[in-house]
Amino acid sequence: MNRNALDLGGYDAVLYKEIRHVLRDRLTLLFSIALPLLQMILFGYAINTKVEHIRSAVFNEDRGARSIAFLDSLRASKSFDIQRNAQSRTELSNLIVAGTVRVAFDIPPNFTADINADHPAAVQVLIDGSDSSVAQPAYAAATAIGAAASGSRSSPLIDVRPRVLFNPGLRSANFLVPGLIGVIMQLITMFLTALSIVGERERGTLDQVMVTPIGALGLMLGKVTPYAVIGFLDFLLVVSAMQLVFHVRIAGSIALLFVLSAGFLLAALGLGLLVSSAAKTQVQAMLGVLALTLPSILLSGFFFELYLMPPVMQWFSYAIPLTYFLEILRGIILRGAGLAELWPAVVAMMSLAIVLLIASSIRLARSSES
């Protein structure tokens, strides 16, 4: 039977009942609020617990009183656990390449003499950047110790020069926490949308709805509006947790962050609808959500920077809305970037969102009209 895909009729009817479904299902509501916080805290703390006792090595060419005092302050800091004393610069770099240690301190021969002569003494610090969750605190701790050892002098007495190896683009602040916002929003929104629509098909209530004059668009929007609201609440929760629990400050515009996050919700809803149009049962829908979530997390740059992946994988990355949203999140939160820097990612993300919404609406209208 002809049904206009753009017919908004019946939106209020669907929204009316959908809000009641959400409020009656307390357990799901609780999960969709509590789970993001739990995820945030688990992931967040898993990162932060690694800050101490980083395996380290030292090559001390100086062996003077000043260098021994510097090494004592390193040991006292608890950040570094000096496990090896290298006998040469080559041995030191081999220890890092082999993965035996994550951090290597290279103290030059004139260290004590320089300080005694009131010249800044340089210390080279090599940091294994392949694991950003270790490298970032190591970087910070090394810099802090150098500053502390220099006292209150305006020019540093001990000039600590950290160099990140293997991953020189290591971000200056916590890499995973802003990304989690995107992952959590996508997961929750997709799950709720897909389960709600497929659940209706599975229980046979969809036929009963399809005999009414409710329009395709009215049905779709009415069903997803409550989940979009929950998705946005999750966003607020997770952003608050990020700031209050993990002390990651938002460097850029909060308003821009909100607007673009709402935009990303559209993409997540589109993905949920896409799963709904293919799945016949709720179990299939859950598997479908997982099938789309795992590649999203792995290929979006959530764990590894995109440029570290093989080019073929990068092509897939560019088809994933989360890729662009992570770029936006990290840009706004960490680097204080604005639209001027982020517009290519914004255009790409919104285009994907629109394509997903249209494609899934058409598919859904077809699948319910067999």
Place this chain on the structure above:
Amino acid sequence: MSAVTAIDVRTISKRYGSHLVVNGLSLQVSRGEIFGFLGPNGSGKSTTIKMLCGLIKPSGGSASICGLDVATQGDAVRRTIGYMSQSFSLYSDLTVEENLEFYGRAYGLSKAKREERIDEMIRFSALTPYRRQLAGTLSGGWKQRLALAGALLHEPAVLFLDEPTAGIDPVARRDLWDLLFTLGERGVTLFVTTHYMDEAERCGRVGYIWNGDLIAVGTRDELRHLPEVTPTGAARFQASGRDVVAMLGTARKLHYVRDATIFGSGLHLIVDAGTAGSRIAADLAVPPSEVAPIEPSLEDVFVALTRARHT
């Protein structure tokens, strides 16, 4: 098409791959009629009803409801019909009232109209004590009443009911039928599928679908007098006795018995015309008072029609 035709179906078919589920079915139902649509499970009943409601696209043919074409005037058709599907298809986690509110909004009824219709339908289906109860906690019969109330909220001219009494107790079944008769009296056209023969007997006209073919349509009397049901030169008798199984064995050996079926505590027999009841009684060793000529029931009709197809 006549002005009093509510449902007009012209050679409608549905094919899934190579499987023909409904095969060129045609039928007309007049306004205010209660039409019973019968057939075994998997015969194409639900597929037909879903095509008429616009839930499934036909592979061929056409259908119109009150003069509105199902294929092209979907929205107008949807406002004209009500549909009660085979399984309970209202929201278990919404109350009785909320379910009706949803349907009221779905049909775009104004707030005042909604309140009026919801009150009316709750009274009609006697759901008043359950008004604020979650639909999922109602028993089978009450769920069906709620489904009926939901399907009627927008005052449809034609109501499609797909096995409305499946799985509910006999009292609830009778109550539901009383509601359906009330609707019929009010001029609502009812198209009811069922596989209960006693329900078919309540319908004005019945159609019988078997393997996707509509093999008979008519009133009870019309169907009884179909030549396939009581062949020329044959007559129907009923014979009661204590051991019907033994009687069946005996009857099937008698040369003048064309067909014999156990029916309750007796046998239904088709015999050569002119056979006397007393002779049958003697041959089956029962008192003559236990043998009498009968009219075929609808079940007899459908058994006969199905057998005629098989052979």
